Amino acid sequence: MSLANLRRLEAEAIHVLREVVATFSNPVVLYSIGKDSSVLLHLAMKAFFPAKPPFPFLHVDTTWKFREMIEFRDRMAQDRGFKLLVHVNQDGVEQGINPFTHGSNLHTHVMKTMALRQALEKYGFDAALAGARRDEEKSRAKERMFSIRNAQHGWDPKRQRPEMWKTYNTRVGAGETMRVFPLSNWTEFDIWQYILQENIPIVPLYFAARRPVVSRGGTLIMVDDGRMPLEPGEEVVERMVRFRTLGCYPLTGAIDSEAATVPDILREMLTVRTSERLSRLIDTDEAGAMEKKKREGYF
Amino acid sequence: MSYLHSVPPHDLAVHLADHDGKAVLRFITCGSVDDGKSTLIGRLLVDAKLVFEDQLANLGRVGSSGGANGQEVDLALLLDGLEAEREQGITIDVAYRYFATAKRKFIVADTPGHEEYTRNMVTGASTADLAVILIDSRQGILQQTRRHSYIASLLGIRHVVLAVNKIDLVEFRQSVFDEIARDYVAFAKTLGFVSIQPIPISARFGDNVISPSQNMPWYEGPPLLDYLETVPLDPPEAERPFRLPVQLVTRPNADFRGYAGQIASGRISAGDPLVVAKSGQRSTVKAIVTFDGNLATAVEGEPVTLVLADDVDASRGDMLVAPASRPFVADQFQAHVIWFDANPLLPGRSYILRTETDSVGATVTALKHQVNINSFGREAAKSLQMNEVGVCNISTQAPIAFDSYQDNRATGNFIFVDRASNATVGAGMIDFPLRRADNVHWQATDVNKGARAAMKSQRPAVLWFTGLSGSGKSTIANALDRLLHARGKHTYMLDGDNVRHGLNRDLGFTEADRVENIRRVAEVAKLMADAGLIVLVSFISPFRGERRMARELMEEGEFIEIFVDTPLEECARRDPKGLYQKALAGKIANFTGVSSPYEAPENPELHLKTVEEDPVALALKIEAFLDRHREDQ
Numbered sequence: 001m002s003l004a005n006l007r008r009l010e011a012e013a014i015h016v017l018r019e020v021v022a023t024f025s026n027p028v029v030l031y032s033i034g035k036d037s038s039v040l041l042h043l044a045m046k047a048f049f050p051a052k053p054p055f056p057f058l059h060v061d062t063t064w065k066f067r068e069m070i071e072f073r074d075r076m077a078q079d080r081g082f083k084l085l086v087h088v089n090q091d092g093v094e095q096g097i098n099p100f101t102h103g104s105n106l107h108t109h110v111m112k113t114m115a116l117r118q119a120l121e122k123y124g125f126d127a128a129l130a131g132a133r134r135d136e137e138k139s140r141a142k143e144r145m146f147s148i149r150n151a152q153h154g155w156d157p158k159r160q161r162p163e164m165w166k167t168y169n170t171r172v173g174a175g176e177t178m179r180v181f182p183l184s185n186w187t188e189f190d191i192w193q194y195i196l197q198e199n200i201p202i203v204p205l206y207f208a209a210r211r212p213v214v215s216r217g218g219t220l221i222m223v224d225d226g227r228m229p230l231e232p233g234e235e236v237v238e239r240m241v242r243f244r245t246l247g248c249y250p251l252t253g254a255i256d257s258e259a260a261t262v263p264d265i266l267r268e269m270l271t272v273r274t275s276e277r278l279s280r281l282i283d284t285d286e287a288g289a290m291e292k293k294k295r296e297g298y299f
Numbered sequence: 300m301s302y303l304h305s306v307p308p309h310d311l312a313v314h315l316a317d318h319d320g321k322a323v324l325r326f327i328t329c330g331s332v333d334d335g336k337s338t339l340i341g342r343l344l345v346d347a348k349l350v351f352e353d354q355l356a357n358l359g360r361v362g363s364s365g366g367a368n369g370q371e372v373d374l375a376l377l378l379d380g381l382e383a384e385r386e387q388g389i390t391i392d393v394a395y396r397y398f399a400t401a402k403r404k405f406i407v408a409d410t411p412g413h414e415e416y417t418r419n420m421v422t423g424a425s426t427a428d429l430a431v432i433l434i435d436s437r438q439g440i441l442q443q444t445r446r447h448s449y450i451a452s453l454l455g456i457r458h459v460v461l462a463v464n465k466i467d468l469v470e471f472r473q474s475v476f477d478e479i480a481r482d483y484v485a486f487a488k489t490l491g492f493v494s495i496q497p498i499p500i501s502a503r504f505g506d507n508v509i510s511p512s513q514n515m516p517w518y519e520g521p522p523l524l525d526y527l528e529t530v531p532l533d534p535p536e537a538e539r540p541f542r543l544p545v546q547l548v549t550r551p552n553a554d555f556r557g558y559a560g561q562i563a564s565g566r567i568s569a570g571d572p573l574v575v576a577k578s579g580q581r582s583t584v585k586a587i588v589t590f591d592g593n594l595a596t597a598v599e600g601e602p603v604t605l606v607l608a609d610d611v612d613a614s615r616g617d618m619l620v621a622p623a624s625r626p627f628v629a630d631q632f633q634a635h636v637i638w639f640d641a642n643p644l645l646p647g648r649s650y651i652l653r654t655e656t657d658s659v660g661a662t663v664t665a666l667k668h669q670v671n672i673n674s675f676g677r678e679a680a681k682s683l684q685m686n687e688v689g690v691c692n693i694s695t696q697a698p699i700a701f702d703s704y705q706d707n708r709a710t711g712n713f714i715f716v717d718r719a720s721n722a723t724v725g726a727g728m729i730d731f732p733l734r735r736a737d738n739v740h741w742q743a744t745d746v747n748k749g750a751r752a753a754m755k756s757q758r759p760a761v762l763w764f765t766g767l768s769g770s771g772k773s774t775i776a777n778a779l780d781r782l783l784h785a786r787g788k789h790t791y792m793l794d795g796d797n798v799r800h801g802l803n804r805d806l807g808f809t810e811a812d813r814v815e816n817i818r819r820v821a822e823v824a825k826l827m828a829d830a831g832l833i834v835l836v837s838f839i840s841p842f843r844g845e846r847r848m849a850r851e852l853m854e855e856g857e858f859i860e861i862f863v864d865t866p867l868e869e870c871a872r873r874d875p876k877g878l879y880q881k882a883l884a885g886k887i888a889n890f891t892g893v894s895s896p897y898e899a900p901e902n903p904e905l906h907l908k909t910v911e912e913d914p915v916a917l918a919l920k921i922e923a924f925l926d927r928h929r930e931d932q
Contacts, residue, residue, distance in 0.1 A: 003600045005319045005404060014602040015546070015561045022547045022615055022656075046590040048559075049604070051551035134395045141394045142381055144422075157381050157392060161723040162418035162639055164425035165712050166561070167655050171721040185406065187397045193315055263311050270314075275351040291382055 006194055010043065013182035015166060016145055017047040017129070020180050021054055023170040024127040027180075030116070031057035031084070033069045034246045035191055035202050036131030036183055038076075042200045043182065045080065055129075056083035058119055062111035063088060064099060064248040066224050072203045085123070089115035099250045100229055107248070113296050117153045120177060127170075127178040135187045136276065139291035145184050151175030155295050188244075188276050189269055196262045206265070208242040208257040219253035244276045322532060323404045327423040328462075329451070330433035331443035332412040335464045337390055339433065339502035340409050341374025343524060346509045349398045350377065374502070378409045391416055393423045402528040412443055417450070417686040418639035421726055424451055425712075428532060429458040431523075436469045436499075440482050446672045446686070452490035453635055453688065453728060455708055458530055459487070461497040462523065466515070467504055473517045489675060494530065498523055539599070540624035541565030541573065542702070542710050544656040545617045549604055557588055557604035558613060560656065563709040565621060567605070568596040575611050576618040576626055576700035582609040616657030618700040618710070626710060629732035630698045631664070637688050640717065640724035644683035644691075645811045647818040649848035650724070651716040652695055655709060660696040660851060662818075667691065681811045683725075692733060696851070704728035718844055751831030755789045759828040761853050762921070764837045765846060765900060766863030767892045768878055769870035771909045771917075772837040775863060778918035780835055791827055792835040793820055808889040814845055821849035828857060841891045843898045861921065862903040867892045869910060 003011060020027050029044065031037050044053040059073055077084035092110040099107040120128060134141040144163045149155055151174070161169050172178055183191075195202060213220045214234050221228070223236050228250060230236070241254035242265075259268045328336040344350045354377065378394040379385055390411040398405050408423030424430065430451040434444060451459065461483050469475045480497035487495060498507055499518050506512035509524040521529070542563040549557040567573070571584050587594040588604040597603045605619060613619065620626055638644045644663060652661035668677035669689040683689045704711030715725035752759050762779070764772040773794055783790050799806070803819055806812040817840050827834045840846050850858040870892070871879040882890035889895045900906075905924055907917045 003598075005321070005323065008323070008600060011561060011600050011602045018546045018559055018602070047602070048549060048551075049590040050555060050557075050588065051549050135397055138378065138394065139381060141378070141396065142392045157383070160392060160419075162422045162714075162726065163723075164422060164714060164726050165655070165708065167653055167712055167714050169653060169714060169716055169721070169723045171651070171716055173721050176721075185395065185397070193319065196315075266315065267311060273352045275353050 006190065006197060009183075009186050009190055010046075010194070012166075012185060013040075013043045014047040016168075016180060016182040017044055019168055019170065020127050020129060020178075021048070024178070026123070026125050027055045027127040027129060028085075028120075028123065028125040029053075029055060029057045030128050030130040031059050031073070032131070032246075033059065033065070033073045033203060034131070035195065035206060036133065036186075038200050038202050039186075039191055039194055040129065040131040040183060041076070041080065041082070042198060044082075053082060056085050058085045058087060058123075058125075058128075060112060060115045060119060061086050061088050062107070062115070062248050063093065064107075064111070064250060066203075066205055066222070066246065066249045068205050069203050069246060072201075076201065085119070087115055087119035087122070089118060098227075099248055104251050107251075109296065111248075120153070125177065126172060127180055129180045129182065131183050132181045133186050133188070133191075134184050143181065143184070145181055146170060147179045147181065148172065149177045149179060153177065153296075155179075157291070189266075192262060192266050192269060196266065203246060205243045205246060208240050208260045208264075210238045211241050211254065212236045213239050213241060213254055220255070221252075222249055222254055224249040318399065318404075321399065321402070321404045323406060324429060324527060324530070324532065325406045325408075325427045326429040326431060326527065327408045327410050327420070327427045327451075327456075328431045328433060329410050329420050329424070329447040330412055330462075331435070331438070331441045334412060334433035334435045334438075335375075335502045336412060336431075336433050337375035337378040337394075337409050338373075339431070339462065339464065339500065339508070339523075340396060340407055341377040342502045342505055342508050344377065344396065344398060345374060346505050347398070347400065347524060392419050400524070400528055405527065414443060414446070414686055417446070417637075418723075420447060421450060421454065421637055421639075424454045424456060425708075425726070427451075427454075427456055429460065429527075429530065430456050431460045431462050433462045433464050434479055434483070436463055436465045436475050436479070439479055440486065442673060444483075445486065445675075448487055448490060449670070449672060449675060449688070450637065452487075452492065453637070455704070455728075457491075457493040459492050459495045460523065460526060461495060462502075463497060463499045464502050466499045466506065467501040471499070471506075471512075471514045473515070476518070496520065496526055496530070498526065538566070539564040539707065541567050541571075541619075541621040542626065542707065543567070543603070543605065543619040544654070544710065545613055545615055545619060546656050548614055555606070556610075557606050558619060559602070559604045560619075561602045562597060562599050563655070564599050564707055566596055566598045567603075569593070572622050573607075573619050574622045574625060575613045576620050577628055577698060578612055578617075580609075580611040580613075581622065582607040582611050584608070616654075616659075616699070620700075626700045626702045627732040628698050628700050630695045631692065631733040632701070633667070633690065633692055633730040633733060634713070634727040635688060635704075635730065636663075636683065636691050636715070636725050636727045638683040638685060638725045640722060641685055642717070642724070643685070643810075644689070644715075644725060645814045646682070646691075647811075647814040647848075648844055649718065649851070651718060652693070652699075652713050652727075653716055654699060654701065654713045657699050659699055660848075661715070662694055662848070663691045664694045665692040681809075690730075691727075693727070701729050701732075703731055705730075718847060748829050748831060751829075753831075755831050757788050757831070757833060759831050759833060760857055760859060760925070761824045761828050761834045761836060761849075762859050762861060763824075763840070763846065763849060764835065764861045764863055765840045765903075766865060767867060767870045767897055768839055768890075769873050769875055770863045770865035771914060772839075772863045774914045775861075775907070775909075775917050775921075776835045776837045778914045779921050782918055782922050783833060788833055789831065790833045790835060792837065793824060793827075795820075795838045798823075808895075810889075810895075813841070813889075817842075817845040817849065821845075821852050824849070825852045828853060839891050839897070841895065841897045843900070846900065859905065859924075860900055860903040861905045861907060862900045863907050863909060864899070865909045 097110045146168045212223045242257045259265045384391050394409045396407050410420040410423040463476050463479050476499045500507045507522045543560045545558050546560040585608045586606045587597050646663045646666050667690045669680040671678050702710040711729045713727045714723050717724045766772050803816050806816050824834045881887050882893040891897050
């Protein structure tokens with residue numbers, strides 16, 4: 001007896017979600033508002049039905065997210081009735097950290113990694129669920145479903161626990177936390193197919209529309225607000241674009257596309273020859289970028 | 300991954316349904332270091348055009364500076380995603396890759412070859428259907444080939460592809476291939492594989508990876524990808540009995556009580572009878588509740604929430620099962636265990652045993668034998684070292700529900716977790732329950748502990764003195780014994796040296812023997828407490844794990860840990876038995892504090908410092924503690 005692909009992935013993720021609730025005292029979902037987070041939210045609604053998901057959703061806001069993402073986040077929290085926590089690293093804000101003057105690396109470290117660490121400590125969460133997938137990036141391909149972080153939130157790839165069958169070791173010591181990735185075995189294509197099948201709402205930025213963009217170093221950056229400084233010779237143009245992945249707007253490239261619906265996107269994916277994270281500048285700002293960030297506590 | 304189509308399908312819905320329904324083959328690549336496992340997967344993905352252009356371009360960039368093959372693109376770097384892996388040119392941890400062809404979907408776990416990372420190979424193997432075992436044509440069958448083959452078989456993998464790699468380096472000679480294939484089939488015959496397919500391969504140049512090689516006209520079998528696409532997967536299991544390990548009890552309100560879990564085998568329909576495995580209570584399924592509406596029937600693999608017709612007592616760790624075919628419920632069983640940790644498995648030491656949803660204290664009561672990885676023969680062993688496999692009798696503190704691993708991979712497995720570090724230190728596959736678990740019942744006696752203690756007008760206790768040799772444990776215990784005796788209390792003193800003259804005379808001072816030493820003494824202390832006595836145990840007992848084990852044997856509040864804290868220099872200065880002098884001269888092996896560690900208690904009930912006070916004063920302190928905390932003493 002074997003379930004079809006999406007049913008199998010769904011079952012696996014629900015099992016992991018339930019396992020977290022059964023074995024941790026204070027779990028949280030890291031809600032980044034992207035397509036994977038949206039799928040994770042949907043799965044959490046399923047896993048505990050008829051109860052509501054028994055944990056809050058935490059958005060670590062760098063203050064540089066697309067405006068449409070923030071609107072979507074607040075609407076979803078209201079519609080689905082989940083508890084939304086928003087955390088901003090105020091130290092970073094006071095220092096005026098931003099991706100333009102300080103570069104993607106420092107910005108990500110202060111406004112995402114440090115902010116996440118602050119939030120986990122502030123609320124005393126012992127497990128943080130997130131929608132990361134192994135097919136995104138090759139150091140993520142190496143990560144376990146249950147991934148232990150030390151008291152400093154660091155990830156040590158050599159200290160990963162063996163993970164056999166569905167028998168997870170969920171014990172953590174004092175100060176340690178667990179990152180949990182129920183969507184580990186999903187691919188980008190699976191995510192879109194599931195969004196179609198389950199009719200899951202997502203941020204409209206994933207769909208093609210005419211948007212103001214600047215072409216910078218071969219990447220199309222959307223001008224989402226007045227904070228974006230133009231370099232000499234740069235010009236804002238309207239282009240039919242969409243996003244394959246969403247992060248901070250100055251660090252996330254758009255792609256030229258006509259795909260305006262989920263089926264359009266799936267059709268487009270069948271012809272695409274480049275990876276999803278190509279448009280994420282933070283993955284390529286140095287060799288081994290993602291692994292380094294994860295060692296410091298990025299998820 | 301990348302996607303198979305370069306033109307969009309005419310009918311997306313049909314394409315998606317077809318894609319979703321494709322069979323999935325989960326496989327691992329394994330074998331010795333440098334056999335080319337990561338390169339093979341890289342080659343397979345690149346040649347089948349399943350790698351995105353930017354990832355391939357990026358590969359060229361890293362490969363030209365750090366790749367093992369100089370200017371040539373190093374395909375292994377597609378998978379070796381950790382910096383340490385790129386530095387050392389080896390695979391440390393499992394990489395999972397996902398790809399699909401027109402015929403099948405694949406999940407491949409590229410697992411490490413290095414012996415040190417066997418635990419990561421086991422991680423990949425535990426969920427795989429097939430193993431691609433690589434062999435370097437120049438090396439033939441190595442110890443890791445045998446180890447990985449044995450582990451694959453142990454974990455239930457039934458199909459093997461023997462990828463005889465680097466065949467280009469032996470001039471594509473058929474004789475080399477034939478000999479390796481023959482040797483492998485001969486040694487693997489006891490491992491119970493259903494199929495073994497040898498394929499001569501050059502992962503570096505792509506021979507026989509996705510298309511037949513022109514360099515080996517003598518090879519008539521399929522290339523690797525063809526074989527993976529067509530190897531018959533095990534036919535669906537004949538209907539297996541229903542098993543639902545209870546993960547979570549869902550109680551959103553007073554009117555709803557549901558048992559959530561993922562069905563491990565079989566099927567269940569509304570109205571079906573079932574049984575709670577541990578208690579034997581019966582009920583029927585009132586409803587199968589899901590977010591998408593109630594189901595009439597649910598099958599293996601589905602995550603469901605069952606509502607039962609009756610109030611039964613079931614919680615996480617229990618199992619809801621078919622009444623006609625129940626799992627075993629026992630607290631003693633035999634299992635095959637693979638050990639992962641640098642600290643060896645020691646019989647008698649207490650670990651946490653975790654099944655899919657249950658968690659319980661457990662000890663290995665007997666290590667029956669370990670398996671020699673070269674001959675697959677049985678060898679006597681007193682402990683299991685890292686990466687060794689052994690057959691053990693295991694005793695758990697409470698009964699667990701399980702099947703044999705052979706019958707059910709999901710309900711027959713467990714892991715061992717270290718109590719102090721929380722590391723996953725071993726993995727187990729249950730063979731069968733031990734008959735003694737069924738047949739030896741606790742004999743209920745009419746005169747019980749309470750009656751015995753009442754006659755003595757006291758509450759039984761186990762006063763556990765721990766500390767370095769020469770710290771003053773026995774002196775203080777002796778003083779306390781006199782005080783209690785004078786008050787008419789019934790006591791007995793167990794002294795480390797005295798017990799070693801009789802009950803434990805067969806034990807030495809290795810770590811394994813020390814664990815057994817403490818286990819026996821703790822059991823004796825427990826019997827004495829059951830007889831109503833106040834037991835004074837004076838033992839170095841250097842390891843937290845064993846003291847915790849002793850504590851857990853006793854009733855709540857009965858075990859009183861007394862840390863006799865004397866600095867090592869002071870103990871050595873006193874040296875009442877002249878042992879420190881010998882130990883420091885290197886004449887005594889495994890001497891606590893000198894050549895063997897002492898783990899001080901973290902939260903003892905009493906912490907006595909002997910440098911400032913004399914033994915009688917300290918004994919009075921203990922007496923006062925007993926009076927204060929145990930009113931009726």
